[in-house]
Amino acid sequence: MEPKPDRKSHNAVILAVNGPVVKIAGAYDLSMNELVVVGSEKLLGEVVSLYGEGATVQVFEDTTGLKPGAPVWGLGLPLFVELGPGMIGHIFDGTQRPLSVAKQETGSFIGRGRTLEALDRNRPWNFIPCVAAGEVVASGQVIGRVQETGHLVHPILVPPNLSGRIMEICTERLCTLEEPVARLADDRGKIQDLLLYHRWPVRRMRPCRERLAPDEPLFTGQRVVDFFFPLAKGGAAAIPGGFGTGKTITQHQLSKWADADIIVYIGCGERGNEMAGVLQDFPKLLDPRSGRPLIERTVLIANTSDMPVAAREASIYTGITIAEYYRDMGYHVALMADSTSRWAEALREISGRLEEMPAEEGFPAYLASRLAEFYERAGAVVTLGGVRGSVSVIGAVSPPGGDFSEPVTQHTKRFISTFWALDKDLASARYFPAINYLGSYSAYVDTVAGWWRQKGGIDWVDLRNRALSILKEDARLQNIVKLIGEDALPDDQKAIFYGARLIREDFLQQSAFDAIDTYAIAEKQVWMLQLILQFIDGMREAVSHRIPVYRAMRLPVIEELHRMKSTWRGDDPAPFDAIRERIEIGITGLLKNEG
Amino acid sequence: MPTQSGIEYIGLSRVQGPLVFVSGIRDVGFRELAEVVDASGRARLGRVLAISEDLAVVEVFEGTVGLSASRSIVRFLGRSFEYTVSGDDVLGRVFDGLGRPLDGGPLPMTGTSRDINGLPINPVARIYPRDFIQTGISAIDGMNALVRGQKLPIFSGSGLPHARLAAQIVRQARLPDGDEKFAVVFAAIGIKHEEARFFQKDFETTGSLKNVVMFLNLADDPAIVRLITPRIALTVAEHLAFEENMHVLVIMTDMTNYCEALREVATSKGEVPSRKGYPGYLYSDLASIFERAGRIIGARGSITQIPILIMPDDDITHPIPDLTGYITEGQIVLDRNLFQKGIYPPINILPSLSRLMSDGIGEGRTREDHQNLSSQLYALYAQSKRVETLAKVIGEEDLSVHDKRFLKFSVELESRFIRQGHHENRTIFETLDLGWKLATIFPEKDLIRVKPEQIRKYGIRKG
Numbered sequence A: 001m002e003p004k005p006d007r008k009s010h011n012a013v014i015l016a017v018n019g020p021v022v023k024i025a026g027a028y029d030l031s032m033n034e035l036v037v038v039g040s041e042k043l044l045g046e047v048v049s050l051y052g053e054g055a056t057v058q059v060f061e062d063t064t065g066l067k068p069g070a071p072v073w074g075l076g077l078p079l080f081v082e083l084g085p086g087m088i089g090h091i092f093d094g095t096q097r098p099l100s101v102a103k104q105e106t107g108s109f110i111g112r113g114r115t116l117e118a119l120d121r122n123r124p125w126n127f128i129p130c131v132a133a134g135e136v137v138a139s140g141q142v143i144g145r146v147q148e149t150g151h152l153v154h155p156i157l158v159p160p161n162l163s164g165r166i167m168e169i170c171t172e173r174l175c176t177l178e179e180p181v182a183r184l185a186d187d188r189g190k191i192q193d194l195l196l197y198h199r200w201p202v203r204r205m206r207p208c209r210e211r212l213a214p215d216e217p218l219f220t221g222q223r224v225v226d227f228f229f230p231l232a233k234g235g236a237a238a239i240p241g242g243f244g245t246g247k248t249i250t251q252h253q254l255s256k257w258a259d260a261d262i263i264v265y266i267g268c269g270e271r272g273n274e275m276a277g278v279l280q281d282f283p284k285l286l287d288p289r290s291g292r293p294l295i296e297r298t299v300l301i302a303n304t305s306d307m308p309v310a311a312r313e314a315s316i317y318t319g320i321t322i323a324e325y326y327r328d329m330g331y332h333v334a335l336m337a338d339s340t341s342r343w344a345e346a347l348r349e350i351s352g353r354l355e356e357m358p359a360e361e362g363f364p365a366y367l368a369s370r371l372a373e374f375y376e377r378a379g380a381v382v383t384l385g386g387v388r389g390s391v392s393v394i395g396a397v398s399p400p401g402g403d404f405s406e407p408v409t410q411h412t413k414r415f416i417s418t419f420w421a422l423d424k425d426l427a428s429a430r431y432f433p434a435i436n437y438l439g440s441y442s443a444y445v446d447t448v449a450g451w452w453r454q455k456g457g458i459d460w461v462d463l464r465n466r467a468l469s470i471l472k473e474d475a476r477l478q479n480i481v482k483l484i485g486e487d488a489l490p491d492d493q494k495a496i497f498y499g500a501r502l503i504r505e506d507f508l509q510q511s512a513f514d515a516i517d518t519y520a521i522a523e524k525q526v527w528m529l530q531l532i533l534q535f536i537d538g539m540r541e542a543v544s545h546r547i548p549v550y551r552a553m554r555l556p557v558i559e560e561l562h563r564m565k566s567t568w569r570g571d572d573p574a575p576f577d578a579i580r581e582r583i584e585i586g587i588t589g590l591l592k593n594e595g
Numbered sequence B: 001m002p003t004q005s006g007i008e009y010i011g012l013s014r015v016q017g018p019l020v021f022v023s024g025i026r027d028v029g030f031r032e033l034a035e036v037v038d039a040s041g042r043a044r045l046g047r048v049l050a051i052s053e054d055l056a057v058v059e060v061f062e063g064t065v066g067l068s069a070s071r072s073i074v075r076f077l078g079r080s081f082e083y084t085v086s087g088d089d090v091l092g093r094v095f096d097g098l099g100r101p102l103d104g105g106p107l108p109m110t111g112t113s114r115d116i117n118g119l120p121i122n123p124v125a126r127i128y129p130r131d132f133i134q135t136g137i138s139a140i141d142g143m144n145a146l147v148r149g150q151k152l153p154i155f156s157g158s159g160l161p162h163a164r165l166a167a168q169i170v171r172q173a174r175l176p177d178g179d180e181k182f183a184v185v186f187a188a189i190g191i192k193h194e195e196a197r198f199f200q201k202d203f204e205t206t207g208s209l210k211n212v213v214m215f216l217n218l219a220d221d222p223a224i225v226r227l228i229t230p231r232i233a234l235t236v237a238e239h240l241a242f243e244e245n246m247h248v249l250v251i252m253t254d255m256t257n258y259c260e261a262l263r264e265v266a267t268s269k270g271e272v273p274s275r276k277g278y279p280g281y282l283y284s285d286l287a288s289i290f291e292r293a294g295r296i297i298g299a300r301g302s303i304t305q306i307p308i309l310i311m312p313d314d315d316i317t318h319p320i321p322d323l324t325g326y327i328t329e330g331q332i333v334l335d336r337n338l339f340q341k342g343i344y345p346p347i348n349i350l351p352s353l354s355r356l357m358s359d360g361i362g363e364g365r366t367r368e369d370h371q372n373l374s375s376q377l378y379a380l381y382a383q384s385k386r387v388e389t390l391a392k393v394i395g396e397e398d399l400s401v402h403d404k405r406f407l408k409f410s411v412e413l414e415s416r417f418i419r420q421g422h423h424e425n426r427t428i429f430e431t432l433d434l435g436w437k438l439a440t441i442f443p444e445k446d447l448i449r450v451k452p453e454q455i456r457k458y459g460i461r462k463g
């Protein structure tokens, strides 16, 4: 990114350097959030405050060696991303620098200074037009398509701020991002070239025609999510938890199995190895719906914890803008941000160096409004082009000491509707997903019930309620058991106690590392829970006939309940039907012997 | 950064804690190295921490004690803190915390100068670590396996045997392809003489000293140097791993002292603190150290880090262990209760974790049952801890037969599986077999995290 030649380089100079924050004098022409290039090292930065003749800039690269007095150039545009084909399957840093290209240019370690364009300018794409010269096109309308990956069609849209009459459009042909595919006379008669890509400022939400209420689940194949605390397409969820409780694995699981068309995964201030893991696994894993490698629907943003902190702050905006762009094509996009706490800390660090007045725990007073802005960019919409699309946002939160009363968790809770609370004790017992069902919630239960009903008339709500009420009752019993031991419980309570254990261990617990259990289709989830509830009902009935509960628990079929999750994928109902029969036989047997 | 201007600045406009303020400066860069010469002519090394038009804030590594505001002279050196690396001739050497020889040998002079801060590794260039390292310690190998290129800290408490454990790991750590070149980089960060000597002795007696390079900043050495020591150590480690293709184990102890030095500088600078007075950027700062572990494409070597830190007051939620745990790939937690029961190593497996374990073990790496067995032992041990609590309430006699089994299991796991000798080196198969022996105290129906075939194959059934 070179300073624009036509722009007079004003007499802006560096005044002071404090980590990533640089103060500038003589900043007459700069505007808020404008991109600047700082010092002889030509480091990229963004104006974050203006006062009198001065400005403060956050620099997206390491500032070692910057000197007061060195020149600063404004680029005349705000921090933006390039939106066009060539993002899927690629990995970018927090300001959309393509990391594979960076590796070719500077090797295994990330150097400074940047001239890298986000999207490959040389790669040809086969453009197929779908409008003709003379047609009037609106913002967001599709003018043609390219095939971005094996199964992903990438419609080329009229950029949101543009509309008018197509003057010229090329016929089907290979073209690169540099070549205009159409010319448009805008509403003021000005001729504009349309390319396969356009730019968009990351801090501004991309417009849509209408926001809709979410109405179908983001199906994840993770039972505790789908059955108990569902997320809707276009909804927002938070997953808070102390270190090692499973935030990243859960987000990886969702990235692998959620029924979204596109995944945007943002590693924001987290580990390099985790990104390497995704890069290694995703080309090999297949999307259960399309049968194509998962990498072909994934965009990765990596600003790991050792990369510059200002770029980390930018990374979530870069990610969500890319997500909105694919939404605008009519896709369902799921965005993972791991971790929003690291983003908030970046905000805090910059704010601290700006010497702003801190609010809670050193965070700036605008923490809550920034979080709100971010989560508000989730949504199900009718796009400008008139189709439906959605962005679902799943944000990990890393509370200090695992204590949810801290500001980031608390403020986040105000702006999300699904909350998956991770529990340290469950994680240390290696009970995964360590989602505590008493502390978690979802506001989308009613929203997604219809979807389950359409799946063959299943009364999902009823199954869910029955299971939850057993778990709630059990929570009460647990307190008693802590004091007197489970043996002292009367048999009817023991039935609840053991029943809850079956739900926990044989249904909710789900290993990400088990080849079969890692993903459960909806039918399998339903059958599993139906069988467990059937068994619990049987057990309770036996108890009501004064049959000791241990006899039910000793039925051999219980072994099959334990093992069904990692034995069958659920594409065939037969094994589940067989278990159903054996439960019936077992329970009737008990009742008969007694009677 | 252009070359040294040659200008000397006489006098300091302010001295505060480890910081000096120099005014009237020109052509000085952020993070530039400086020398502060005191009245006696001794030069102390420092680094620009913040800079404005005509004022530089310099942190003086060796402290400001005895500096005179009027008679000190400051020179800026025109470069950032660099360290020279070449070949593998640092092995066998001992340096101080700023990388100066303590062993009478020469300073590394010829070679390449590297900025000690290093550069972030491009995630695209990383190889996901998955080669199992056998440490011979069951609580680690069986339950929290270490892999090459991992960063796995030991969270300890004062008086607990973390040094012994680290030394045992250094002694016993074996790679499957055992004949590759290995090296140990040892960074002492504000630890006691006694502890440093213990490590040195241990390296000597096992003959590994020739593969070890030591950087020593001891308890009575200048505190701010601690910000530098781990970075020099890692600069050397990166060179050995990625240029000399060696498998490098980096021991850094005690990271708590490092964090305290960072806090001292931040407070003197008047920064807004976050938790417990530590700066808000403690996470990022620690990450800039810990993320320097790993493997990269095109280099045969690796950097495995075992940082050690003392949890203040044994509190794992204290910001230092807390932020460390958020950065590292797991943690080995030492426990005072186990220690008092006389169990060595006193590793509490419940809060311990190795995040890279699942990819580093299993068929073709360790053994096919490893993952399931460890998960099973975890579940049983967690339950046995709940039963122990219950036993305290209702008394052991009133426990069910089933629950009594858990009590037995907990005792056995601690005294037979976790406990082992200082020089006892178990193979991974010995560890797994031992685990099976303990798990099969329970009937098959209680072992739902392992497969029935596995029970039949590896389980040791009584009678």
Ligand SMILES: Nc1ncnc2c1ncn2[C@@H]1O[C@H](COP(=O)(O)OP(=O)(O)OP(=O)(O)O)[C@@H](O)[C@H]1O
Pocket (backbone or CB within 6 Å): A241, A242, A243, A244, A245, A246, A247, A248, A249, A250, A398, A432, A433, A434, A510, A511, A512, A513, B325, B326, B327, B354, B355, B356, B358
């Ligand atoms: N669904 C799961 N199935 C099996 N194991 C899991 C699951 N979720 C988490 N784990 C285990 O827990 C470990 C820690 O999980 P993870 O790395 O996701 O934690 P985290 O919450 O992201 O921690 P941090 O905040 O430090 O990044 C994993 O390495 C894995 O061993």
Ligand SMILES: [Mg+2]
Pocket (backbone or CB within 6 Å): A247, A248, A249, A270, A338
């Ligand atoms: Mg994580």
